[in-house]
Amino acid sequence: xxxxxxxxxxxxxxxxxxxxxxxxxxxxxxxxxxxxxxxxxxxxxxxxxxxxxxxxxxxxxxxxxxxxxxxxxxxxxxxxxxxxxxxxxxxxxxxxxxxxxxxxxxxxxxxxxxxxxxxxxxxxxxxxxxxxxxxxxxxxxxxxxxxxxxxxxxxxxxxxxxxxxxxxxxxxxxxxxxxxxxxxx
Amino acid sequence: xxxxxxxxxxxxxxxxxxxxxxxxxxxxxxxxxxxxxxxxxxxxxxxxxxxxxxxxxxxxxxxxxxxxxxxxxxxxxxxxxxxxxxxxxxxxxxxxxxxxxxxxxxxxxxxxxxxxxxxxxxxxxxxxxxxxxxxxxxxxxxxxxxxxxxxxxxxxxxxxxxxxxxxxx
Numbered sequence: 001x002x003x004x005x006x007x008x009x010x011x012x013x014x015x016x017x018x019x020x021x022x023x024x025x026x027x028x029x030x031x032x033x034x035x036x037x038x039x040x041x042x043x044x045x046x047x048x049x050x051x052x053x054x055x056x057x058x059x060x061x062x063x064x065x066x067x068x069x070x071x072x073x074x075x076x077x078x079x080x081x082x083x084x085x086x087x088x089x090x091x092x093x094x095x096x097x098x099x100x101x102x103x104x105x106x107x108x109x110x111x112x113x114x115x116x117x118x119x120x121x122x123x124x125x126x127x128x129x130x131x132x133x134x135x136x137x138x139x140x141x142x143x144x145x146x147x148x149x150x151x152x153x154x155x156x157x158x159x160x161x162x163x164x165x166x167x168x169x170x171x172x173x174x175x176x177x178x179x180x181x182x183x184x185x
Numbered sequence: 186x187x188x189x190x191x192x193x194x195x196x197x198x199x200x201x202x203x204x205x206x207x208x209x210x211x212x213x214x215x216x217x218x219x220x221x222x223x224x225x226x227x228x229x230x231x232x233x234x235x236x237x238x239x240x241x242x243x244x245x246x247x248x249x250x251x252x253x254x255x256x257x258x259x260x261x262x263x264x265x266x267x268x269x270x271x272x273x274x275x276x277x278x279x280x281x282x283x284x285x286x287x288x289x290x291x292x293x294x295x296x297x298x299x300x301x302x303x304x305x306x307x308x309x310x311x312x313x314x315x316x317x318x319x320x321x322x323x324x325x326x327x328x329x330x331x332x333x334x335x336x337x338x339x340x341x342x343x344x345x346x347x348x349x350x351x352x353x354x
């Protein structure tokens with residue numbers, strides 16, 4: 001385990017609540033980013049992030065340090081996002097308007113419109129992926145985690161992660177190509 | 186490198202984590218294989234488009250409120266006495282010693298307060314048999330603490346905890 005994480009976990013187990021606060025501050029933004037890419041909007045992302053740290057607070061006294069704290073934390077995050085989706089399956093997965101609004105402003109109006117169109121197309125394509133595929137794409141492309149760690153987080157083999165990623169990227173490529181060809185028509 | 190091996194390695198290459206020798210092997214294969222080169226270009230374009238979307242960020246000023254809500258929720262979490270005790274006991278040096286002292290003190294006090302318990306003479310003579318050398322080493326002020334504790338209880342309850350009872354005539 002990362003030395004800093006190990007020290008914080010040990011301090012928390014000794015009863016130092018401030019160690020938990022330090023862990024939250026260290027990981028809250030990454031947890032939020034993973035959650036936000038997997039659930040519908042900021043409010044849901046914030047709810048999931050909060051729930052992740054509540055679960056961590058409950059379970060940390062029993063955390064044995066056999067895996068990286070980060071891996072354990074992201075596993076809780078992904079599982080909560082998958083549960084969240086199960087419960088809210090009537091809801092749109094990601095609110096596209098929000099994704100587009102989150103983008104930084106491009107310089108010229110033409111460039112801005114083009115960039116927004118690209119982001120919208122990408123968001124729509126990613127939205128169409130099954131939840132587990134989306135989790136793997138998020139962890140690999142946006143968190144840059146190695147395939148082995150993604151396998152531990154998702155509870156499957158490294159080979160399964162690679163095969164799933166390959167399928168996801170092919171599907172995304174097909175969807176994006178379709179989108180461009182429709183636009184050009 | 187075969188086309189199949191190259192395509193498996195492409196995923197690693199395109200998404201960013203490849204050992205230099207594998208990267209060189211893939212590049213060498215792509216130079217001589219137009220089909221794999223086209224596949225690599227498509228994958229690279231897709232990954233570039235996906236990575237172009239900015240990282241989601243919460244609204245300005247979100248985190249202080251988040252921390253306050255989290256703290257508030259955690260404070261409402263039911264924590265069992267056992268869990269509290271377990272966390273206190275997990276301190277590497279003082280934990281076991283403190284646990285032993287607590288158990289001994291509880292035993293001493295419960296023995297002395299039991300109705301019909303034989304009268305005792307003084308605090309030190311009653312507590313002393315239960316204090317081992319290792320306890321004294323780990324907690325040098327233990328006997329003093331016990332005396333202080335007794336005097337505190339004495340002032341509240343008016344009757345000293347370890348006072349000897351008058352002999353029955």
